[in-house]
Amino acid sequence: MTFQTELLQWYDRFAAPLPWRTTADPYRVWLSEIMLQQTQVETVIPYFERFLAAYPTVQALADAPLDDVLKQWEGLGYYSRARNLHRTAQRVAHDLNGQFPHTVDGLLKLPGIGRYTAGAISSIAFGQAAPLLDGNVIRVFARLTDLPDDVTQAAVKDRLWDLAEEWLHPERPGDYNQALMELGRVVCKPRHPVCADCPIQAHCQAFAHSTQAERPVKTPRPGTPHYDVAAGMVWDEAGRVLIAQRPLDGLLGGLWEFPGGKAEAGEELPDCLRRELQEELGIEVEVGELFTVVQHAFTHFRITLHAFTCRIAQGEPRALEVRDWKWVLPDELSQYSFGKADRDVIKALESRRGMLF
DNA sequence: AACACGGGGGG
DNA sequence: CCCCCAGTGTT
Known part of the structure; x- marks a missing residue:
């Protein structure tokens, strides 16, 4: 059996009931993905609930003053996300007839949506065969392939993007992408990965070589002034x-x-x-x-x-x-x-x- | 390619 | 104290 099939079976059984998984509403998927940029799931959940209560639709968000949106965002960090969120809401509500683009190329034109988020929205909300690569997927792939290269280098990340596309599950791209990230979050963790619980352990080169703790390879960052x-x-x-x-x-x-x-x-x-x-x-x-x-x-x-x-x-x-x-x-x-x-x-x-x- | 950009969580 | 996190935009 392919690792994709085993991963999806695991996801179907154990996927966490996160608040943005209740529907495939593009507005919810987009909002959650922006909040999840560089921010852990547990941190995002209460913000997501409050934000959705304040702004139930993209139209409501577009009509809100930026200062109110920033107040909702207070404490979440990376405040350019809130400013770009507001700009994109206005674009969608006013110029795009309230509809988010379905394709990666269309989504990439919107402020605050980069390669990762475009792939996430396109695959999760619209079922498009779009790959994504985030910190979780990088770690999972680096261990699956026992990758000795430095994943902070752009050329290495490009190869991982190629891998994400090559290994994509064509029938269920959204679930597969979420399954990869969830595996990275709860099983294939940065420290102390729980390999005993891993549904794709049999496919993992790092597990075979006992190098999980050394993957992925990253250059340490300099001290902060x-x-x-x-x-x-x-x-x-x-x-x-x-x-x-x-x-x-x-x-x-x-x-x-x-x-x-x-x-x-x-x-x-x-x-x-x-x-x-x-x-x-x-x-x-x-x-x-x-x-x-x-x-x-x-x-x-x-x-x-x-x-x-x-x-x-x-x-x-x-x-x-x-x-x-x-x-x-x-x-x-x-x-x-x-x-x-x-x-x-x-x-x-x-x-x-x-x-x- | 390198850097700026928050804040919370965990070892 | 350190590293990590469902990354993006600018230069």
Whole structure:
């Protein structure tokens, strides 16, 4: 029996009842696939449920303000996904008569849909014979073939894409693709693969050679740099705090923050904060006490965020290097989307306010 | 081809 | 602390 047949039999018996598997509705398949990019299944499930309740159709999503969509996305990361999701919803709703393209080539034209996601939607929602390759499939294939090559190299990935196409199950491409990924998630795991439970163990070259732990081969990534960041909690006479919205492009694009920025080499944090608030908002501030300190790790660097209490000494805020700014009451902060580090600052604010009474 | 882009989970 | 994750877009 071919490994494809055995894999599908296993999938038919043991497939997890994930919320996006209840129907083949292209909208649900698309939404789940965008959320699942670089994000684990367990993390996605609650976001998917909430998002679908807020926006039951692609039309509803297209009609929503981007700020609301970003608020729904808050905490999921890679916020360009939310911006592209919104753009694609508007394209589908307004230009494509509410219908997603069925083919890989058609889907690839939409923002946020690359080779993987186009293959996933095309095969799962529309039954097209389209291959896909993600981190799970790379690992499964690298072990099946006991691949000694570095899978972080583009040429090696190209060969794995060829393999994905060659090995595709023509009658059930969507189920086969999902079965491969599910096998990688629950059995052929990165560490401690459960080979005893593997339905295609008999086909696995790495199992035969006992090299599972050494596959796939990857070049280690370099260590991440660290930065100190100063942020201002600028208060006015009415007890409101100043928040700024980041530009749409770049890190945490479109999210709100307590304004500030990275300290330059040798720069004192209060000096850094005064400089940043002058550059971004055109205000002169008086920097007060250190309110709280938060550690946070991004993919490519780590930060220590130092949040200072401030007051405006001179000037009114202007949107010089920010998309927008607002004075808000502490109770209103929950209406805006923030990155994790700033949410930790807000958490410290809430716990300290509770202690006052 | 290399890099930017979040955050949570697990060893 | 490290690595991993249902990748995409830009340069």
